[in-house]
Amino acid sequence: MSEEKYIPNSKIAKWFDDRLPLLSLSHHLKEYPTPKNLNYWWTFGGILTFCLITQIVTGIILAMHYVAHTEHAFASIEHIMRDVNYGWLIRYVHSNGASMFFLAVYIHIFRGLYFGSYKSPREMIWITGLVIYLLMMATAFMGYVLPWGQMSFWGATVITNLFSAIPLIGESITGWLWGGFSVDNPTLNRFYSLHYLLPFLIFGLVVLHVWSLHIPGNNNPVGIDVKKGTNETMPFHPYMVMKDLLALLTFLLIFFGFVFFLPDFLGHPDNYIPADPLVTPAHIVPEWYLLPFYAILRAIPSKLGGVIFMFASIFVLVGLPWLDGSKVRSATFRPIYRKFFWVLVVIVILLGYLGAKPPEGIYLILARIATAYYFFHFLILLPLLGRYEKTDPLPMSISDPVLDKPGIIDKFKEMAGKYEGENVGTFK
Amino acid sequence: MERLSNLFTKILLIIFFIGIYNSAYSEENKTKFIKNNWSFEGVFGTFDRSALQRGYQVYQEVCSGCHSVQHLSYRNLSEKGGPEFTLNEAKAIAAQFEITDGPNEDGEMFTRSGRLSDKFVNPFPNVKAAAAANGGAYPPDMSVLAKARKGGADYIYSLLMGYEEAPAGYDLDDGVYYNKYMPGYKIKMAEPISDGVVVYNDGTDATKAQISKDIATFLVWTADPHLESRHRMGFKVFFYLIVFLTLVYFSKQKVWARFNSKHEEEEEVFDKAERVVTEYEGEDPKTFK
Amino acid sequence: MSKDIKPKRRDFLFTATYTIGAVGLGVAIWPLVDQMNPDSSVKALSTTEVDVSNVVPGKTITVLWRGKPIFIRRRTKKEIDEAAQVDLKDLKDPEKDSDRAKNPEWLVMVGVCTHLGCVPLGNKGEYKAWFCPCHGSHYDTSGRIRKGPAPKNLEIPNYEFVNSNTIKIG
Numbered sequence: 001m002s003e004e005k006y007i008p009n010s011k012i013a014k015w016f017d018d019r020l021p022l023l024s025l026s027h028h029l030k031e032y033p034t035p036k037n038l039n040y041w042w043t044f045g046g047i048l049t050f051c052l053i054t055q056i057v058t059g060i061i062l063a064m065h066y067v068a069h070t071e072h073a074f075a076s077i078e079h080i081m082r083d084v085n086y087g088w089l090i091r092y093v094h095s096n097g098a099s100m101f102f103l104a105v106y107i108h109i110f111r112g113l114y115f116g117s118y119k120s121p122r123e124m125i126w127i128t129g130l131v132i133y134l135l136m137m138a139t140a141f142m143g144y145v146l147p148w149g150q151m152s153f154w155g156a157t158v159i160t161n162l163f164s165a166i167p168l169i170g171e172s173i174t175g176w177l178w179g180g181f182s183v184d185n186p187t188l189n190r191f192y193s194l195h196y197l198l199p200f201l202i203f204g205l206v207v208l209h210v211w212s213l214h215i216p217g218n219n220n221p222v223g224i225d226v227k228k229g230t231n232e233t234m235p236f237h238p239y240m241v242m243k244d245l246l247a248l249l250t251f252l253l254i255f256f257g258f259v260f261f262l263p264d265f266l267g268h269p270d271n272y273i274p275a276d277p278l279v280t281p282a283h284i285v286p287e288w289y290l291l292p293f294y295a296i297l298r299a300i301p302s303k304l305g306g307v308i309f310m311f312a313s314i315f316v317l318v319g320l321p322w323l324d325g326s327k328v329r330s331a332t333f334r335p336i337y338r339k340f341f342w343v344l345v346v347i348v349i350l351l352g353y354l355g356a357k358p359p360e361g362i363y364l365i366l367a368r369i370a371t372a373y374y375f376f377h378f379l380i381l382l383p384l385l386g387r388y389e390k391t392d393p394l395p396m397s398i399s400d401p402v403l404d405k406p407g408i409i410d411k412f413k414e415m416a417g418k419y420e421g422e423n424v425g426t427f428k
Numbered sequence: 429m430e431r432l433s434n435l436f437t438k439i440l441l442i443i444f445f446i447g448i449y450n451s452a453y454s455e456e457n458k459t460k461f462i463k464n465n466w467s468f469e470g471v472f473g474t475f476d477r478s479a480l481q482r483g484y485q486v487y488q489e490v491c492s493g494c495h496s497v498q499h500l501s502y503r504n505l506s507e508k509g510g511p512e513f514t515l516n517e518a519k520a521i522a523a524q525f526e527i528t529d530g531p532n533e534d535g536e537m538f539t540r541s542g543r544l545s546d547k548f549v550n551p552f553p554n555v556k557a558a559a560a561a562n563g564g565a566y567p568p569d570m571s572v573l574a575k576a577r578k579g580g581a582d583y584i585y586s587l588l589m590g591y592e593e594a595p596a597g598y599d600l601d602d603g604v605y606y607n608k609y610m611p612g613y614k615i616k617m618a619e620p621i622s623d624g625v626v627v628y629n630d631g632t633d634a635t636k637a638q639i640s641k642d643i644a645t646f647l648v649w650t651a652d653p654h655l656e657s658r659h660r661m662g663f664k665v666f667f668y669l670i671v672f673l674t675l676v677y678f679s680k681q682k683v684w685a686r687f688n689s690k691h692e693e694e695e696e697v698f699d700k701a702e703r704v705v706t707e708y709e710g711e712d713p714k715t716f717k
Numbered sequence: 718m719s720k721d722i723k724p725k726r727r728d729f730l731f732t733a734t735y736t737i738g739a740v741g742l743g744v745a746i747w748p749l750v751d752q753m754n755p756d757s758s759v760k761a762l763s764t765t766e767v768d769v770s771n772v773v774p775g776k777t778i779t780v781l782w783r784g785k786p787i788f789i790r791r792r793t794k795k796e797i798d799e800a801a802q803v804d805l806k807d808l809k810d811p812e813k814d815s816d817r818a819k820n821p822e823w824l825v826m827v828g829v830c831t832h833l834g835c836v837p838l839g840n841k842g843e844y845k846a847w848f849c850p851c852h853g854s855h856y857d858t859s860g861r862i863r864k865g866p867a868p869k870n871l872e873i874p875n876y877e878f879v880n881s882n883t884i885k886i887g
Contacts, residue, residue, distance in 0.1 A: 036687060061752055078499040078571065081654075083756040086748035088654045089661070231699075234687065242680040249673040256669065260662025261471050264575055272576035272651075273568070282611065399696050503761050533778070545761035668741055675734040682730060 004031065028214075033233035034240050035220035037398045041115075042218065043247030044108040045210075046240075050248055051101040052206065056199050058094040059143075066146065068192035070185045073148035074274045092263040098140050099266045100255045102289035105133060113320075114341055116329030117219040123321040124212040130317055132205045137290065139198040142191040144287060145183075149271030154284045156183045156191070162297075165304035182277065222398045223330025232398055283358060291355030292348050296374070298359040299367040309371065316378045323378055325386035333392040337385050344377050459608050461582035462589055464641065468581075468648060471663075474656050475649055480511035482628055483646025486639055489626050491570070494562060494617075496550040497650055499571035503544035509656045510649055518544060525549045563603045565616035574644075574651040581644040583609060588640040591619040764887035766879065769823075777839050779828060782886045786828035786836055787874065788847075789884065792858065796846075797821045800859035807863075810870045814859040817873050825876050825884065826860045832867035847871070 006027035008014035017023040065084050067076040080087035109129070112118055118126035141159065145152045160177050164170040179186030217228065226232040234240075258265060266288060270281045286294055293310050300306040316323075331338040351370045357363040467476040484505065487497070502522035505513045513521065522542035527549065530537035542549070552558035559566040568576075577583045587609045594606035600614065607615045621639045628634050649655070755763075765782045769789060772778055777790040792800075800814040801821075818824050830837050835851040842848025844863055847856040854865030861870040876886045 057749065061749060064753065065756075075499065079756075079758065082499065082501075082504070083758040085751045085754055085756055087752060087756070088658065089748055090752060092658075238683050239687070242676065242683050246673070246676050246680050249669060249676055253666070253669055253673070256662065256665050260658055260665060263658070269576050269578050272572045399699065501758070501761070503757075507757075543766075545758070668737075668744075672734075672737050672741055675730070675737055679730055679734045 030235065030237040032214060032236040033217065033226075033228050034236050035218050035226045035398060036232060036234045036239075037220050037222060038218065038240070038243075039221050040243075040247055041107070041111040041221075043244050044104050044111065046244035047104045047248055047251050048101070048108060049206065050251075051097060051104055052199065052202060054097050055094060055101060056203070058090050058097065059196070059199065061090050062094055063196060066192075068146065068189050070148060070188055070275070073146060073188065077147050089259070092259045096255065096258045096263060096266065098143065099258070099287070099289065100251070101136065102140070104251070105136065106289070109133070110345065113344070114331045114338075115219055115221060116223050116324075116326075116331070118321050119324070119326075119329050120321060121216045122213070122219060125209060126321060127318060128205055128209040128212060130314065132202055132209060134314065135198050135202045135205065137293075139195060139202070140287065140289070142195040142198075144271075145188065145191050146195065147271060148188065148275045150273045150275055150279075150281050151268050151271040151284070151286075153183060153275035153277065154281055155286055156187065158284055159286075160187070162303070162307045165307050167304070184277075219329065220398055221330060221332060222395060223328065223332065224394060224398055226398055283356075285356050288352065288356075291353075292351035293355070295351040295355035295367045296371045298355075299364065299371045309375075313371075313374060316375065320378065320382070323386075324382040326382075326389060326391070328389075328391040328394065333394055334385075334389060335392060336389050337382075340377065340381060340385070344374070347373050347377075461579050461609070462586045464582065464585055464644075466581055466645070466648075468645070468655055471659060473659060475509070476645065477512050478630060478632075479642050479645045480649055481513065482630065482632060482638075483642040483644075483649075484511050484513075485629060486621075486626055486643040487570075487646055490620055490639075491643065492548075493551055494558070494567040496552070496558075496569045497548045497571045498550055498569050500548045500650055501544070502542060502546055502548065504653060506544070507653070510653055511646075515544075522546060563616055567617065570647055570650060572651045574648045576651075580651075581648050584644040584647055585640050587615075588619075588621045588643070589637065764885055767884045767886065768882060769884055770882040774822070780886075782827075782874065787886060788824070788826050788828040788839070788860075788871075790824045790839075792818075792822055792824055796858040800857060803857065803859070803861070808870075809862050810868065812859075812861060812870055814861075817859050817861075817870070820878070823878075823884075824858075824860060825873065825886065827872040827874055829872070830854055830867055831862065831869040831871065832865070837871070 006017070006024040008017050008023060013023055062080065065076065065080045065087065067073060077091065080091050082088075084090075112126065112129070141155075145156045160174055160183060163177060164174040166173060175181065177187070178184070179190060217226070217233075220226060268285060268287075273281075285291070293313065296313050297306040297310040300309050326334065326337070328334055331341055347370050351367065351374070354363050354367040354370065359367065467474060467479070487495075502518055505511055505521060506515050506518035522544055525542040525546075525548075526539045527542045527546050528537055529540050532538055552561060555566055574580045574584060579586070587607060590607050590609045591605060592608070594600055598606060600606060603618075604614050604616055605618060606613060621636050621643070623636050624634050625636075626634055626639060632638060652658075763783060765780065767778075767780050767787075767789060769778070769791070772789065772791045774791045774793050777788055779786045779788055781787070797814075797818075800818075803814070805811040805813065815821065817826075828836050830849040830851065832849065832852055832854055835849050837847040837849040837854070837856060839847055842855040844855055844857040846858045847860065848854070849856075849865065849867065852866050854867035855863050856867075856871055857863050859870075860873075862868070874886055876884050879885045
């Protein structure tokens, strides 16, 4: 980076930093040159870090009181809600925190799609991000099983049963996952163990994610490379720290709105019914953030096909940097891509809506159309647009769009008049 | 950017309103719940203590023969945010019940009278016994029933008030009743509430509607005993967040003032001038008008 | 523009922001700490009532209170006299028997050795009362340490007779 090197301010600091460069790291993070034109869609990385830490802290605390046994799980959560000091608060922060985590990650992903943050040289940020997303989904899925309500049990049953669609080895894999002949106590215990583990893997991947970001530096709304060492960047602290904090507080208003006033709104009432292997709920639905994938899964008529398409919907995103060959990064200068971006947003929300509906009649038809469109967008549309879209002319620097305001030329003349006679090169 | 925010906001609002619209109806039946005013509804909601005490009486005298509330403890009856019986009243209530305890020194189980620390007694020893005694249908535990049913208190109230004659030609087995609020319309519980089925200790007129309202209120409390402290804390948190957010907003503006100042604009103007000049004119910038 | 005024106003805003932020953080951390304190179901069990109607003189029963054993012994006249006659100067932890057993017939003690926490055995030891096998502490008929490494007498919990047959401990 072009920022100044860290200078230790004491002998101890130098001794320490020479052996373990944490102080240099901290200095780098503070001075990290960030494009000055980032908008609020760029604050979600910080928000996501907050969400991860919140989930880990509340999760570890819940684990002090939760009992992972089919006979006691549901009751242990009622114990947390009723008896443990502030137990209800910690539990609701954890359950609503999961939803907020996914809300933030979807905004974060769509920001990336809009502004071309996945394009070279940022492919590894994108890929590490997708791995994080996959781990998040696995973590959330297993976490939802732990209360051992009806949705916990039946959601686990439906999703683990999917693995039996794999030819030849499917049944064995499913039995291996279950630890038995159906979802039961062994399944619950191993899900608990893995649910505790995965967030730490996510944390490690987040380190890789931020590291791979700091190599090329942030993308920005204009999609043009910034010149480092100029006033096109600003040190992360205090500018972005304050901006991220402001965004986080706004996010917390929504988060705590749910926690304190609508704590069960995003959940399903059936999960307050203890699991019963003999009674299937009328409609098995996952949490809202998994609904689009659920819709895709059920849209395909074959069991194996549904599984393949469901996973493919994420894996197609891995190929995005190569599928979208447009030389222009940001949708700001891609008028046609921009429109299709919003169509994609509507399609994904539609898939989410359909995921909660029974897969029949008009719902099934729409789900099939939406699924087809989703793959069309990434596999056909983007490669075509990359080759044939007529993009808007790019500005020369990230400052230019600001300067293309009316009246700037007049101001410019006024300045020229004021400083006439002096060498422009002496102005810093 | 503003255009994006507007569109995004519009989409969110549409989704939100669809959600709200859906919650006014029961699950599959699309029968609208009977409207009621609940004291605990809304962000300012609290429980009506006397309603909770009457509701407890209804539970005890009408429901507890079949329905357990196994996650409730007798001490909850005297704790803050609930019916708030006095400690002695709650002790006396607990003492009315026989609790199985043990084994004693001889290795045998014995019964003793209930204490505050005990959980509410179950009418049946296990789920299967409960179902067997009720025509094969298990009377659900009601500890979290209000959270386990779409519509919560509205659903419970409507169900209790909603028994009626089955429409013509509707086939009902023995021990099965018609209720349009029950998913599937058939329920194995006979109408439990009618005028005067309890005589309220506090003298309130025990109409079917009053009783149904009181038991629904009680069941919302059993499901959500910390509702009031949750709302109170929510207010404090929001107040704090608004204050802190305002402070951070102005701090952020102050910190960013440098980059938003006129000086910056002038600098940018000159940077552009330099670039334009060196790229296109090659002339001495002094002479540029 | 005076440089003196500007920093003051700016500092106040930032100071206020930091302070309010720190307060918020502290308030937010409290529940995370308090959740480890005994929860209300544990606190409800902080007292226990014991039926002692079957305890004849010379008999000791052991009950569980707050997860620890409680020795309840109905002493014989001989034991009471023995305990009362002990010279306080001979005790490592001087305590009058009448202070330990308000009703001399009943001795209620926490059955946890004050040395390192083992449960002493009854009707054993040089004083024909309690003996801890772990490191050889001997207690007398009042539960006082007489010989061995234990520093203090067996603890007397708060208790009262709610009626002639029932002791409430805690």
